[in-house]
Amino acid sequence: MFGFGNVGRFFAETISxxxxxxxxxYGLEIVLTCVTDTTxxxxxxxxLDPGVxxxxxxxxGGAAYxxxxxxxxxxxxxxxxxxxxxxxxEATPTNMTTGEPGxxxxxxxxxxxxxxxxxxxxxxxxxxxxxxxxxxxxxxxLKFAAAVASPLPTIELADFALQGCEIKSIDAILNAxxxxxxxSMETGAGxxxxxxxxxxRRGVAEANPRLDVEGWDTSxxxxxxxxxxxxxxxxxxxxxxxxxxxxxxxxxxxxxxGKSIKLLGTARRVNGHLELRVVPVAVPPEHPLFAVNxxxxxxxxxxxxxxxxxxxxxxxxxxxxxQCVLRDVVNIARFHMR
Amino acid sequence: MFGFGNVGRFFAETISxxxxxxxxxYGLEIVLTCVTDTTxxxxxxxxLDPGVxxxxxxxxGGAAYxxxxxxxxxxxxxxxxxxxxxxxxEATPTNMTTGEPGxxxxxxxxxxxxxxxxxxxxxxxxxxxxxxxxxxxxxxxLKFAAAVASPLPTIELADFALQGCEIKSIDAILNAxxxxxxxSMETGAGxxxxxxxxxxRRGVAEANPRLDVEGWDTSxxxxxxxxxxxxxxxxxxxxxxxxxxxxxxxxxxxxxxGKSIKLLGTARRVNGHLELRVVPVAVPPEHPLFAVNxxxxxxxxxxxxxxxxxxxxxxxxxxxxxQCVLRDVVNIARFHMR
Numbered sequence: 196m197f198g199f200g201n202v203g204r205f206f207a208e209t210i211s212x213x214x215x216x217x218x219x220x221y222g223l224e225i226v227l228t229c230v231t232d233t234t235x236x237x238x239x240x241x242x243l244d245p246g247v248x249x250x251x252x253x254x255x256g257g258a259a260y261x262x263x264x265x266x267x268x269x270x271x272x273x274x275x276x277x278x279x280x281x282x283x284x285e286a287t288p289t290n291m292t293t294g295e296p297g298x299x300x301x302x303x304x305x306x307x308x309x310x311x312x313x314x315x316x317x318x319x320x321x322x323x324x325x326x327x328x329x330x331x332x333x334x335x336x337l338k339f340a341a342a343v344a345s346p347l348p349t350i351e352l353a354d355f356a357l358q359g360c361e362i363k364s365i366d367a368i369l370n371a372x373x374x375x376x377x378x379s380m381e382t383g384a385g386x387x388x389x390x391x392x393x394x395x396r397r398g399v400a401e402a403n404p405r406l407d408v409e410g411w412d413t414s415x416x417x418x419x420x421x422x423x424x425x426x427x428x429x430x431x432x433x434x435x436x437x438x439x440x441x442x443x444x445x446x447x448x449x450x451x452x453g454k455s456i457k458l459l460g461t462a463r464r465v466n467g468h469l470e471l472r473v474v475p476v477a478v479p480p481e482h483p484l485f486a487v488n489x490x491x492x493x494x495x496x497x498x499x500x501x502x503x504x505x506x507x508x509x510x511x512x513x514x515x516x517x518q519c520v521l522r523d524v525v526n527i528a529r530f531h532m533r
Numbered sequence: 534m535f536g537f538g539n540v541g542r543f544f545a546e547t548i549s550x551x552x553x554x555x556x557x558x559y560g561l562e563i564v565l566t567c568v569t570d571t572t573x574x575x576x577x578x579x580x581l582d583p584g585v586x587x588x589x590x591x592x593x594g595g596a597a598y599x600x601x602x603x604x605x606x607x608x609x610x611x612x613x614x615x616x617x618x619x620x621x622x623e624a625t626p627t628n629m630t631t632g633e634p635g636x637x638x639x640x641x642x643x644x645x646x647x648x649x650x651x652x653x654x655x656x657x658x659x660x661x662x663x664x665x666x667x668x669x670x671x672x673x674x675l676k677f678a679a680a681v682a683s684p685l686p687t688i689e690l691a692d693f694a695l696q697g698c699e700i701k702s703i704d705a706i707l708n709a710x711x712x713x714x715x716x717s718m719e720t721g722a723g724x725x726x727x728x729x730x731x732x733x734r735r736g737v738a739e740a741n742p743r744l745d746v747e748g749w750d751t752s753x754x755x756x757x758x759x760x761x762x763x764x765x766x767x768x769x770x771x772x773x774x775x776x777x778x779x780x781x782x783x784x785x786x787x788x789x790x791g792k793s794i795k796l797l798g799t800a801r802r803v804n805g806h807l808e809l810r811v812v813p814v815a816v817p818p819e820h821p822l823f824a825v826n827x828x829x830x831x832x833x834x835x836x837x838x839x840x841x842x843x844x845x846x847x848x849x850x851x852x853x854x855x856q857c858v859l860r861d862v863v864n865i866a867r868f869h870m871r
Contacts, residue, residue, distance in 0.1 A: 209838065213697040221696075340694075346839040348686075348694035355693040356678075356686035358559075358863040359551040359856060483845065486824055500547065500856035501684040503847025507821065509840045518697060518838035525696040530868070 197271065197300045198287035199232040199258050202314050202341065204249060205517035206284065211245040213521075223528055229278030235259030235267040236274040271300060275307055282527055284520055285313040286341075291406065291415050291430075294318040298326075305329050305337065310531060312523035314341035314516055320415040320430055323422040336531040341519035343416045344369045344492045346511050351522070352496065352504065353424050360498040362424050364463035367494040368487045369416040371510075372407035373438040373458040375399045377475075378489050380446045381455065387439055399490065410437035410458060410473040417460035417471060424496070425462055426469055433471040441475045449477035455485055535609065535638045536625035537570040537596050540652050540679065542587060543855035544622065549583040551859075561866055563859075567616030573597030573605040574612040609638060613645055620865055622858055623651040624679075629744065629753050629768075632656040636664075643667050643675065648869060650861035652679035652854055658753040658768055661760040674869040679857035681754045682707045682830045685844050689860070690834065691762050698836040700762050702801035705832040706825045707754040709848075710745035711776040711796040713737045715813070716827050718784045719793065725777055737828070748775035748796060748811040755798035755809060762834070763800055764807055771809040779813045787815035793823055 196203055210217070210225045217223045226242040234257025237243055243264055251261035259267035266274070275283070283304035287296050298318035304311045311330070313319065318326060319339055330337035343349055344367065353362070368374055372394060379390040391408065394400035406412050414433040421428045438458050449456050454477040462471050478485050483505040487493035490510035497503045508515070534541055548555070548563045555561045564580040572595030575581055581602055589599035597605035604612070613621070621642035625634050636656035642649045649668070651657065656664060657677055668675035681687055682705065691700070706712055710732060717728040729746065732738035744750045752771040759766045776796050787794050792815040800809050816823050821843040825831035828848035835841045846853070 209697060213838075216697055216699075346694075346842065348690055348842065351689070351694040352686055355864065356684075356689040356860055357856075358860045359547060359554055361554075480824070483824075483847070486818070486821075497847075500551075500859075501846075501853045502849045504684065504686065505845045505847070507843045507845075509821070509835075509842070511840045515839045518695075521838075522694055522696045526693065 196227065196230045196284040196286060197296070198285065198315070199230050199252060200286065200288070201513035202516045202520065203230065203284070203286045204252060205514045206286070206520050207245040207248060209514070209517050209521055217525070221525055221529060223525060225524060228280050229274050230258045231271060231274050232258045235265065235269045237261035237264040238266055238269070238274055238277045239264045240277065240279045271296075272303060275303060275309070280309055281532060282310045282312060282524055284524065285311060285315055286520065287315055289315040289317040291317045291320055291411060294321040298322060301326055301337070302329065305333055305335055308333065308335070310336045310527045312338045312341070312520050312527065314345075314520050316342035316415055316419060319419045323419060324427060336527045338523035338527060339419065340522050341516045343419050344494060345519040346515035347492055347494055347506050347508055349420055349494055349506070350423055352506065357496075357498055357501060360500045363497045363499060365417070365420060365424065365461065365494065365496055366484060367417065367420070367460045368457050368484050368492055369460055369494075370407050370410075370413045370458060371490040371492060372400045372404060373410070373413065374487065374491065375489050376408065376438050377441065377446075377456050377458065380441065380443065381450065386443055387441055408437050408439045410435045413458055413460045413473045414471075417462060417473060420494075421462040421469060421471060425464065428462070428469050428471055432469075433473055436474045438475055445475070445477070452477070452479075454479050457484060457487070459484070534565065534568045534622040534624060535634070536623065536653070537568050537590060538624065538626070539851035540854045540858065541568065541622070541624045542590060543852045544624070544858050545583040545586060547852070547855050547859055555863070559863055559867060561863060563862060566618050567612050568596045569609060569612050570596045573603065573607045575599035575602040576604055576607070576612055576615045577602045578615065578617045609634075610641060613641060613647070618647055619870060620648045620650060620862055622862065623649060623653055624858065625653055627653040627655040629655045629658050629749060632659040636660060639664055639675070640667065643671055643673055646671065646673070648674045648865045650676045650679070650858050650865065652683075652858050654680035654753055654757060657757045661757060662765060674865045676861035676865060677757065678861050679854045681757050682832060683857040684849050684853040685830055685832055685846055687758055687832055687844070688761055690842065690844065695834075695836055695839060698838045701835045701837060703755070703758060703762065703799065703832065703834055704822060705755065705758070705798045706795050706822050706830055707798055707832075708745050708748075708751045708796060709828040709830060710738045710742060711748070711751065712825065712829065713827050714746065714776050715779065715784075715794050715796065718779065718781065719788065724781055725779055746775045746777045748773045751796055751798045751811045752809075755800060755811060758832075759800040759807060759809060763802065766800070766807050766809055770807075771811055774812045776813055783813070783815070790815070790817075792817050795822060795825070797822070
């Protein structure tokens with residue numbers, strides 16, 4: 196596992212706590228053989244004790260200081276070689292400009308013959324087709340449930356439930372920060388700036404909120420989803436306008452009509468090509484995503500055979516993202532390793 | 534395929550229309566070798582031409598009258614033996630009192646070494662554990678996406694997206710007829726009887742609506758879902774009250790509070806045992822199924838790791854049910870036959 200932040204820690208905890216369930220349901224034992232972070236890595240091809248690892252992280256601040264297994268300053272390539280893993284979990288912080296360090300990590304894992312479950316979306320936004328091609332050539336799986344609107348089952352829906360369907364369009368609310376800001380403007384009737392400050396106070400928005408409020412995060416997720424479900428697209432094709440363009444007047448007008456403004460990501464097929472848009476839209480009560488508020492996310496997929504299917508989460512944090520990583524790891528083990 | 538009504542016909546059409554997509558995506562060719570209905574069967578181990586079959590159904594009214602392949606009056610056992618199928622689709626009309634003819638058909642298929650995808654729920658309501666046990670003993674799959682709130686991805690969600698999760702509760706709106714009647718009482722403010730008559734005129738309710746309006750259909754589906762997702766339960770454990778008990782006063786009172794009455798099926802774990810209930814409930818706007826209206830269906834699942842996930846369809850007919858059959862057939866071929 197590359198990266199040992201919140202998601203990584205919850206993942207380590209979860210595979211330890213759910214050991215029996217994983218054995219019972221899937222006949223599976225997940226052994227963590229390597230964890231890297233900025234300090235270096237903890238490595239043991241026989242398996243790290245998640246308890247010892249989590250203690251080390253809490254008390255000494257880094258994987259490299261884990262008793263017995265810590266290797267300060269070791270590079271990812273050497274760590275991976277020592278780990279002898281079947282699957283690499285990529286859970287480093289995402290970067291949508293360079294895709295790094297995820298991009299290099301994923302390439303390294305695939306070219307080392309390891310399957311990948313990534314929780315970080317930067318690399319996929321920038322190089323979806325290239326990475327998928329690389330995985331395909333090597334006969335490996337590259338999965339990313341945790342990278343796109345976790346814990347919504349988006350790719351799983353397409354993979355396991357929409358057999359034979361053509362997906363006609365995607366509508367989605369994918370960014371919790373933007374959705375919280377809009378909700379707060381709706382209920383408090385303040386300006387965007389006030390709502391943003393409030394969100395920052397509550398820890399919902401980051402100190403540098405640009406990626407979220409300008410719609411980049413939604414656009415990145417939409418690009419990955421569209422690539423996976425509909426066809427090849429890139430980030431520069433997205434018509435993008437963020438919640439920073441929403442005024443109190445727009446919110447008031449929408450409410451007067453019984454509508455609610457959402458930062459809606461949409462992908463649809465128009466005259467044979469894919470049209471992607473991330474813009475604030477006043478949606479009416481009958482819109483399938485009307486009730487997606489605050490930290491909730493939602494996606495609505497229109498298909499030819501099964502009609503419209505909408506999935507909405509209840510508002511989720513890093514534990515749910517870790518569950519998405521587990522989802523991918525289990526599915527790789529079940530469907531790509533036997 | 535046992536049964537050749539709407540779902541069966543759409544299934545035959547769909548596998549023909551989606552031939553290329555199924556080959557491209559899954560390397561799969563689905564060959565229909567036998568179709569039975571009340572007239573007998575059409576059988577060809579080399580494969581029936583869906584076009585010829587559908588023409589025969591339209592013009593002569595039965596599979597047995599299909600040119601070249603028709604076998605009037607042949608019994609299911611002989612038809613199955615001649616079909617030499619890998620998978621049996623059970624799509625006969627459902628009966629929740631006896632489970633027949635589905636129950637016998639499913640047992641026959643499993644004991645003949647064939648996987649089963651059933652669109653008919655009666656047998657599963659009455660004998661879920663027995664049938665699953667039979668399938669397990671023979672190393673066969675018994676799937677039922679089309680039998681429970683199709684096209685909602687309920688079982689697929691649990692199978693492919695909720696790895697490691699414990700399901701704490703299920704809330705669901707599973708019966709379109711009841712939901713339409715409630716909607717019509719809400720918008721027209723009439724009595725149950727008036728709303729029912731209106732639904733019958735529009736073809737939404739059957740001539741004998743008891744199974745729907747008394748909550749039996751919802752209870753049956755809830756029992757199957759609970760067995761599949763949470764643990765062993767039977768139909769007589771369900772506390773049941775249908776929409777026939779809803780009065781205009783109840784609807785008015787709910788609306789005055791901003792609520793909407795739904796026939797809600799709920800399963801939850803209380804003090805270690807499972808508590809099932811199908812009753813009309815006035816749900817507030819923040820309830821995840823508040824916006825499920827008319828012919829829509831919805832299910833909301835609360836989990837320990839991924840939080841709450843809610844899936845809602847856009848209102849679906851027999852084509853969507855046929856897609857669910859296809860879903861099961863493809864998944865059986867991918868995961869149980871290779």
